Structures are given as structure tokens and as C-alpha cells.
Amino acid sequence: MYRYDEFDAILVGQRVAQFRDQVTRRLSGELNEEEFRPLRLMNGLYLQLHAYMLRVAIPYGTLSSRQMRRLADIARRYDKGYGHFTTRQNIQYNWPALSDVPDILAELAEVEMHAIQTSGNCIRNVTSDQYAGAAADEIEDPRIYCEIIRQWSTFHPEFSFLPRKFKIAVTGAPNDRAAVRVHDIGLRMVRNDAGEPGFEVMVGGGLGRTPMIAKTIRPFLPKRHLLSYLEAILRVYNMFGRRDNMYKARIKILIHEVGAERFSQLVEEEWSHIKETPVDLPAGEIERIVAYFAPPAFETLAAHVPEFEDSRRDDPAFRDWVKTNVFAHKQSGYAIVNLSLKPVDGIPGDATAEQMDAVADLADWYSFGEIRVSHEQNLILPHVKQADLYELWKAMVPLGLATANIGLASDIIACPGLDYCSLANARSIPVAQRITRRFEDLRRLHDIGELKIKISGCINACGHHHVGHIGILGVDKKGEEFYQITLGGDATENAALGTLVGPAFSYDTVVDAVETIIDTYLQVREDGERFLDTVRRLGIHPFKEKLYGAH
Amino acid sequence: MQVVTANRLDDGAVVYLAENGAWSDRIAGGRLAEGKEDGAALLADAETAVAERKVVAPYLIDVVVEDGSPRAVRFKERIRASGPPVRPDLGKQAARG
Numbered sequence: 268m269y270r271y272d273e274f275d276a277i278l279v280g281q282r283v284a285q286f287r288d289q290v291t292r293r294l295s296g297e298l299n300e301e302e303f304r305p306l307r308l309m310n311g312l313y314l315q316l317h318a319y320m321l322r323v324a325i326p327y328g329t330l331s332s333r334q335m336r337r338l339a340d341i342a343r344r345y346d347k348g349y350g351h352f353t354t355r356q357n358i359q360y361n362w363p364a365l366s367d368v369p370d371i372l373a374e375l376a377e378v379e380m381h382a383i384q385t386s387g388n389c390i391r392n393v394t395s396d397q398y399a400g401a402a403a404d405e406i407e408d409p410r411i412y413c414e415i416i417r418q419w420s421t422f423h424p425e426f427s428f429l430p431r432k433f434k435i436a437v438t439g440a441p442n443d444r445a446a447v448r449v450h451d452i453g454l455r456m457v458r459n460d461a462g463e464p465g466f467e468v469m470v471g472g473g474l475g476r477t478p479m480i481a482k483t484i485r486p487f488l489p490k491r492h493l494l495s496y497l498e499a500i501l502r503v504y505n506m507f508g509r510r511d512n513m514y515k516a517r518i519k520i521l522i523h524e525v526g527a528e529r530f531s532q533l534v535e536e537e538w539s540h541i542k543e544t545p546v547d548l549p550a551g552e553i554e555r556i557v558a559y560f561a562p563p564a565f566e567t568l569a570a571h572v573p574e575f576e577d578s579r580r581d582d583p584a585f586r587d588w589v590k591t592n593v594f595a596h597k598q599s600g601y602a603i604v605n606l607s608l609k610p611v612d613g614i615p616g617d618a619t620a621e622q623m624d625a626v627a628d629l630a631d632w633y634s635f636g637e638i639r640v641s642h643e644q645n646l647i648l649p650h651v652k653q654a655d656l657y658e659l660w661k662a663m664v665p666l667g668l669a670t671a672n673i674g675l676a677s678d679i680i681a682c683p684g685l686d687y688c689s690l691a692n693a694r695s696i697p698v699a700q701r702i703t704r705r706f707e708d709l710r711r712l713h714d715i716g717e718l719k720i721k722i723s724g725c726i727n728a729c730g731h732h733h734v735g736h737i738g739i740l741g742v743d744k745k746g747e748e749f750y751q752i753t754l755g756g757d758a759t760e761n762a763a764l765g766t767l768v769g770p771a772f773s774y775d776t777v778v779d780a781v782e783t784i785i786d787t788y789l790q791v792r793e794d795g796e797r798f799l800d801t802v803r804r805l806g807i808h809p810f811k812e813k814l815y816g817a818h
Numbered sequence: 819m820q821v822v823t824a825n826r827l828d829d830g831a832v833v834y835l836a837e838n839g840a841w842s843d844r845i846a847g848g849r850l851a852e853g854k855e856d857g858a859a860l861l862a863d864a865e866t867a868v869a870e871r872k873v874v875a876p877y878l879i880d881v882v883v884e885d886g887s888p889r890a891v892r893f894k895e896r897i898r899a900s901g902p903p904v905r906p907d908l909g910k911q912a913a914r915g
Binding site: 294314685 | 898
């Protein structure tokens with residue numbers, strides 16, 4: 268894992284001291300709210316529906332067991348005993364007191380964490396594949412480049428006041444688990460004809476009120492030019508991005524207006540001036556960062572693990588869990604384990620302090636002390652010996668972390684919605700909970716197969732509803748909660764936006780509508796066809812017919 | 819009818835402007851305003867509390883009076899007045915038992 272060097276430590280330490288002073292001045296009246304607001308937002312502190320909310324960055328979704336224990340400790344001592352893992356691989360505390368926040372930030376700094384780049388019109392915390400450094404299908408560990416981008420972007424003076432917030436995601440694998448095509452910049456590692464790894468550069472994706480899939484403006488960028496090319500993109504955006512209208516200020520609008528080809532020309536022109544300048548890191552510096560992400564000390568193990576196979580054969584519940592929650596590891600004899608934060612009736616992404624502590628212990632025992640957070644709001648132990656899987660599973664069941672539903676209908680992304688968020692128009696969490704209850708039967712859930720339901724409580728789309736196989740968007744109709752449903756969205760390398768199926772459903776009927784959609788799929792699917800494939804093959808009409816046909 | 823709500827500066831808690839310039843945790847304690855003029859006067863009092871660093875971001879909300887005490891009209895404000903519906907153990911609703 269990356270460890271802070273002296274510059275990181277000084278920078279984060281100074282930031283804590285500055286914010287402590289700013290809070291003191293706010294409480295003494297030296298700063299008014301108008302003056303203080305941008306300062307607190309630069310430290311991840313929002314004023315939400317019920318209280319302040321602190322958003323803490325988990326850079327590229329990687330946590331050590333020590334960091335996880337600290338997050339648990341903060342939840343217990345400064346908050347109400349839990350935290351919420353978000354679709355941007357951050358964690359949010361919902362109830363901190365303003366006067367405690369400097370202490371919380373100091374405690375985070377002790378474990379090399381902070382709340383920088385979690386708000387404001389800057390380059391936000393860079394997100395990545397939750398299986399980075401472990402996945403069998405990966406070309407290179409994308410976190411190396413996330414960390415390089417982090418070092419370049421943190422407090423970058425030119426890019427601290429962009430027209431709007433700016434989100435970058437990086438994947439090192441052809442199978443995109445980081446939703447890179449719905450980010451302002453998506454980077455996907457690819458190989459060129461000579462077999463050298465580099466990046467496909469995609470720009471202008473995003474969700475929100477104007478959802479767009481990113482366009483590829485460069486099919487292959489040599490790795491060594493990553494920063495100069497990113498700098499060229501950001502400079503063009505900073506120059507031409509619209510500052511006159513907040514709703515048109517994201518880079519996706521600029522690219523939509525000038526066209527990807529013209530935008531690409533502008534970037535290439537800018538890049539030609541800076542590509543051979545010291546903006547790019549020297550090879551030695553890249554190597555230094557690569558070294559931090561060296562694989563842990565894996566044992567040499569056989570690919571076939573008899574005790575694992577025996578348990579899988581003999582225990583059907585374990586077999587179900589392995590089927591959905593365990594993913595192929597690049598190292599023979601190891602596996603990637605998903606810990607579901609989506610139990611029946613649970614709050615997607617919420618974990619109690621006790622669960623966080625337990626996950627830290629399990630990480631120490633079974634996964635070299637490493638934990639990941641996914642944008643789908645689950646936790647991951649990335650490096651588990653297959654021989655340990657049965658024991659680990661048995662330890663997780665009583666913790667409520669072993670629901671065998673990763674990628675299935677109850678593994679729902681849901682934003683905090685109107686339960687917590689002042690921007691929301693409708694509740695998200697209880698809709699997710701009701702769906703998990705409706706699809707509680709694991710046999711049914713597994714029979715339905717891969718199905719990604721994503722719920723947002725407003726048009727800002729924190730719940731990624733546009734790219735849900737079934738997307739649900741809460742809207743306010745004359746003071747009542749209603750829910751629009753889209754079908755056929757996809758956040759992967761085949762990214763697509765869902766199609767609106769018809770008029771919105773009430774809070775009381777939306778879960779019935781989801782069930783009707785799923786039942787329709789079960790009736791019309793072909794052998795081995797996933798929900799998404801069926802929607803692609805048939806379009807929304809069979810579903811529309813069932814949902815609205817009687818009216 | 820209207821009351822003024824805000825967040826307490828120190829801990830961010832949702833509060834309502836009550837009698838004598840005090841701030842109550844409960845909407846039931848909110849001072850009622852009827853009509854534009856009354857509402858403006860209430861907001862002016864709230865701005866004093868902002869200057870005194872008691873609260874932030876005050877605004878008027880519509881209420882109806884039920885059994886003698888105000889109740890928020892909008893769903894969002896009803897949730898603010900009680901706490902997250904998915905966590906009845908948290909927020910103002912929890913203390914009510």
C-alpha cells in the first residue's frame with residue numbers, strides 16, 4: 268500500500284491545523300458562514316438534512332486494517348456508531364459536531380487519511396477498480412496511476428477552481444468494474460500493437476441531470492505521458508468550460524457542444540506544448556510509486572485446493588456464497604472475497620463500528636491487512652487463500668457480511684436519499700430495503716441471476732440510476748414521492764444509459780413494478796440470458812406492456 | 819402559518835425559533851407567524867441569532883397547527899423534524915421513545 272512520504276504528512280498535517288484555526292474563528296465569530304462555507308467544503312464538511320456530514324476520502328478504495336479500525340473508532344466516539352460507504356469509494360459520517368471535526372481530521376491524519384478533494388470544484392478523489400492488484404484479468408495495478416494522479420492533483424493551483432467538480436476513474440482491466448465511462452475522465456489500461464501497456468482516454472462521461480457516456484479521445488496514451496495529457500485536458504476544460512451556468516459547467520457539456528473530435532484537437536494542440544516538459548514524472552519517480560503497490564508476499568499454492576472444493580460440495584450455503592461473492596484472483600490458490608453490505612432489509616453501504624472492526628480483524632487474519640471499498644458500496648478482502656475461504660465465510664455469517672448476493676437483485680446501489688440528504692426529492696433507502704425483502708429468497712435471487720438495481724433520490728444521480736439494469740429515480744410530484752424506472756443501463760465497458768419505461772410509480776407501487784419487470788424477464792429470457800441481454804434483445808416493450816398494458 | 823428553522827452552529831442540529839429568541843429542538847416549540855409581515859419579523863429575529871453565532875442558514879417553513887402545536891407541511895421538513903425514517907433509533911424521534 269502507499270505510505271505517506273514527508274511531503275504528504277506535512278501537507279495533511281498543515282491542512283488539519285489550518286482547519287482547526289478556521290473552525291475556532293468560525294465559532295468565535297471572526298468568520299461568518301459565507302466566509303466559512305467554502306473552507307469547510309474543502310475539508311469535506313457539508314451541512315446536511317439533519318446535521319453536519321463529513322465525507323472522508325478513501326483514495327482508490329484501498330484501506331488498511333489500521334485505517335478501518337480508525338474509521339470504526341471515529342464512528343463510535345464522534346458519531347453515532349456507523350458510517351456510510353458511498354458510490355465514490357468514500358465514507359460519510361452523518362452526525363459530527365463542527366467543534367469535533369478538527370479532532371476527527373487529526374485522528375484521520377494519524378492513519379494517513381483526510382477529507383481533501385471530497386467536495387468543491389476540484390479534481391475529486393480518484394476512484395478505481397475494487398479488485399485492483401488482485402484481479403486475474405488485470406494488465407497492471409491501476410492504483411499506481413491513481414496515486415500519481417492524486418499527487419499531481421492535490422492542491423494543484425491551476426485546477427482548484429474549475430468550472431465544476433471533476434471526477435477521474437482508472438481501471439487496469441478490460442472488464443470495467445469502476446464505471447469509467449461515466450466519469451469526467453475515464454482511463455482504461457490497454458495494450459498497443461507492440462504489446463506495451465498504456466491508456467485509452469475517455470472524456471465527458473457523467474450522470475446527473477444530463478447523463479452522458481464518455482467519448483474516447485485517444486485510443487492509446489503511453490503511460491509516461493499520463494500527467495501531461497491529463498493536464499492538457501484540464502487546461503482546455505478550464506479555458507472553455509462554462510462558468511455562467513452551473514448546470515452546463517461539467518466537461519460533458521463542453522464536449523457535447525464542441526464535439527469530441529474538436530475537443531480532442533484542442534487537447535492535442537495544448538499537449539504538444541507540454542508533452543516533453545517536466546509535467547510528466549521521471550521514470551525513477553514512477554518506479555518509486557510502483558514499489559508501494561508491490562504484491563503482498565503470496566505463497567506458492569496449487570490452483571486446485573481440495574479442502575475448498577470439499578466444503579463447496581458439502582455445504583450448499585457456502586456454495587451459493589462462493590458463486591456470487593468470490594472472484595478470480597491472479598495468484599494461484601488465492602481468491603478475492605466480497606463482503607456484502609446489502610443484507611436483507613439493510614441500508615446499502617452502511618457499516619457499524621463493530622462490523623468495521625471485525626472486517627479489520629478478518630483482513631489481518633486472511634488478507635494481508637488489506638481491505639477495499641467498491642463503488643457498488645460493498646467491502647472486499649482482496650487476497651484470501653482459497654483454503655481459508657470456508658473458515659472466513661463461517662466467521663462472516665454472524666457479522667451479517669456474508670449475504671450471497673453480489674451482483675444480484677438485492678445488491679442495490681442506493682444514495683442516502685431523503686432520509687439524510689437535503690438535495691433529495693424522495694427516499695431511496697426504504698425502496699431498496701423493500702426490494703431486498705421482496706427478493707429475500709436466495710433460490711429466487713440466484714435464479715434471476717445478474718441484475719443491477721440502482722436507486723437515486725434525485726436527479727443528481729448519486730445512486731447511478733442511469734446505468735442500472737433497472738434504474739430507479741425518485742421524483743417529487745406535488746409533494747408526493749414518485750419513482751421513474753429506466754431499463755437497460757450499464758456501467759461496464761459496454762456502458763449504456765437506461766431507457767425510461769413509462770410514467771412514474773408511487774412509493775407504494777414501485778416495488779411491485781420492479782417485480783413485474785423481473786417476472787417478465789423470467790418469462791421471456793432465453794437460455795443463459797442475463798436480464799441486461801434480454802432488455803437489449805427485446806427493448807423495453809415487453810416490460811412496458813406488462814407494466815402499463817392493463818391501463 | 820410558518821415557523822423558522824435553522825441548524826445550530828456548533829453541532830448542526832435542526833432547531834426552531836421559539837419564544838423570547840430561544841431555539842428549540844422541537845418544532846412543537848416553534849414560534850408561529852401568520853402572514854408575510856409576521857414571517858419577515860421572525861426571519862429578522864433569526865438573523866440576529868445568526869450574527870450571535872447560535873445558528874446557520876435560517877428559513878421559513880409552512881406548518882399546520884394540530885392539537886395546538888405546529889407540524890411541518892412538506893415531507894422533507896417532517897423528516898428534518900424527526901430524523902431519518904429508516905433509523906427510528908436516531909435523531910429527534912429516538913429521544914421521544
